Amino acid sequence: MEFHFDNRIVRVLGQAAALVKLNILWIVFSLPLVTGGAALCALHITAVKILKNEEGYVFCEFWSVYKGKMKVSLKLWVPLLFAAFLILFDYMFWRDMDGDFAAMMRIFICVAMGGWFALVSYIFPLAARMDVGAGETYRNGLLLMFKYLPQTLYLLFTTALFLAAGLLFTPVFGIALLAGGALLAAAHGKLLLWVFEKEGIVE
Secondary structure (H helix, E strand, O other): OHHHHHHHHHHHHHHHHHHHHHHHHHHHHHOOOOOHHHHHHHHHHHHHHHHOOOOOOHHHHHHHHHHHOHHHHHHHHHHHHHHHHHHHHHHHHHOOOOOHHHHHHHHHHHHHHHHHHHHHHHHHHHHHHOOOOHHHHHHHHHHHHHHOHHHHHHHHHHHHHHHHHHHHOHHHHHHHHHHHHHHHHHHHHHHHHHHHHHOOOOO
């Protein structure tokens, strides 16, 4: 019993170290901004492999997906990046304004932001697992986002909860800096795998 317990501790520590490495890779390879889509594809695949104890070398796994999905991810990411800047600009514009219309616009912006995060949560894992064009990936992502609405809301809730906890509690903020993106990708990846299995995308 003690032997199995020690093995489990070693495995968990190994996964934690791998997630920290993965988070650093994701941040570094996202810094040029336009490469953010390829980095998200690589983040998803590598995080799921870490979760399932299937990864070999974290950098090799990450780099393989990142390089292979660069072309299609650019077509997916650039419009989303432009949309993110528009949402941010609108938020800054309406943030300090008074009145009912301004309040309605702020609510609309929050909904748009949630939709943006939900779409990103689906399309890059899809792009990482399917060799189809950007238009079809967008269509599939939107369909899944609404077809599995409770799961979509769960993805948004866990993301918001983690971000809020990171802002309010210093230990969580430290964990977020070290491995936040990779932890969320692993947690979301487990749910997304269930969705993809139901849709026949993965076995």
